[in-house]
Amino acid sequence: MTADEYNLSKLFPEEDLRKTFAKVFDKNVIKTIHTLSSQGHFDHLEYTIATGKEAHVFRAVDNAGHFRAIKIYKIETSDFKRMEEYLDFEPRFKKAKHDKRNIVFAWTQKEFSALQRFKKNKVNVPTPLAAKENVLVMEFIGENGEPSPRLKDARVENIDAFYENVCVNIARMLNAKIIHGDLSEYNILVQDDEPIIIDCGQAIPTIHPNAKKFYERDLNNMLKVFHRMGLKELTFDTFYEDVKKAKESGK
Ligand SMILES: Nc1ncnc2c1ncn2[C@@H]1O[C@H](COP(=O)(O)OP(=O)(O)O)[C@@H](O)[C@H]1O
Numbered sequence: 001m002t003a004d005e006y007n008l009s010k011l012f013p014e015e016d017l018r019k020t021f022a023k024v025f026d027k028n029v030i031k032t033i034h035t036l037s038s039q040g041h042f043d044h045l046e047y048t049i050a051t052g053k054e055a056h057v058f059r060a061v062d063n064a065g066h067f068r069a070i071k072i073y074k075i076e077t078s079d080f081k082r083m084e085e086y087l088d089f090e091p092r093f094k095k096a097k098h099d100k101r102n103i104v105f106a107w108t109q110k111e112f113s114a115l116q117r118f119k120k121n122k123v124n125v126p127t128p129l130a131a132k133e134n135v136l137v138m139e140f141i142g143e144n145g146e147p148s149p150r151l152k153d154a155r156v157e158n159i160d161a162f163y164e165n166v167c168v169n170i171a172r173m174l175n176a177k178i179i180h181g182d183l184s185e186y187n188i189l190v191q192d193d194e195p196i197i198i199d200c201g202q203a204i205p206t207i208h209p210n211a212k213k214f215y216e217r218d219l220n221n222m223l224k225v226f227h228r229m230g231l232k233e234l235t236f237d238t239f240y241e242d243v244k245k246a247k248e249s250g251k
């Protein structure tokens with residue numbers, strides 16, 4: 001079956017979405033969407049939640065009315081040089097080298113695996129549901145169908161509890177032996193005053209030679225966020241120790 005023969009108005013009932021999608025993504029992506037949909041991961045795509053340089057995120061829905069988040073990496077505009085550097089370290093992705101498409105596919109798989117491993121270690125992340133080529137299907141984080149806000153745009157009621165919760169989640173990421181690598185107020189959603197960590201494509205194993213550098217950068221980025229949120233006295237050392245304590249307490 002060629003992409004032209006897929007029932008596009010079933011996969012994208014919204015005409016505007018169908019047109020935008022066709023402008024941004026090629027027929028291969030439509031084929032992948034079709035496959036994932038026929039495997040039962042969702043019925044159709046509804047609208048765009050976010051558009052970025054490297055990926056677009058959509059809300060989808062299944063026949064029973066359950067929402068899904070679909071993240072699709074763009075092949076052309078992804079920084080595959082950077083992706084390749086990250087992938088280099090992981091033997092299972094070695095074969096992906098030197099081909100743009102394969103690098104982005106491996107990257108998508110890498111985000112899926114990191115989410116799985118985080119989930120197993122009780123890190124608050126969207127449940128990963130499927131990954132195929134450059135398409136990742138995951139749990140939709142939201143309330144009444146509205147996507148949850150990013151920490152940058154959210155109002156957190158209990159800042160101390162939120163801080164502790166972030167420490168526990170970082171500790172659990174360490175238990176998973178993975179450093180997120182891009183922790184920020186853009187990559188944390190807030191649902192019921194709790195942090196949900198997203199955007200895990202660049203996550204690196206704790207045995208990576210640069211792991212310490214990335215870990216400290218993550219903590220420093222979050223430290224600035226907590227300062228802005230009102231925890232003015234918080235220092236890097238206290239933050240570091242609080243994560244360590246959370247890890248040791250097995251929370
Ligand atoms: N599982 C999800 N549920 C709801 N919204 C999501 C989900 N994943 C991502 N988003 C939304 O999409 C945006 C971009 O996703 P992200 O994974 O951070 O990709 P990017 O690489 O473009 O930063 C997020 O800021 C968030 O608003």
Ligand SMILES: [Mg+2]
Binds near residue numbers: 186187199
């Ligand atoms: Mg992001």
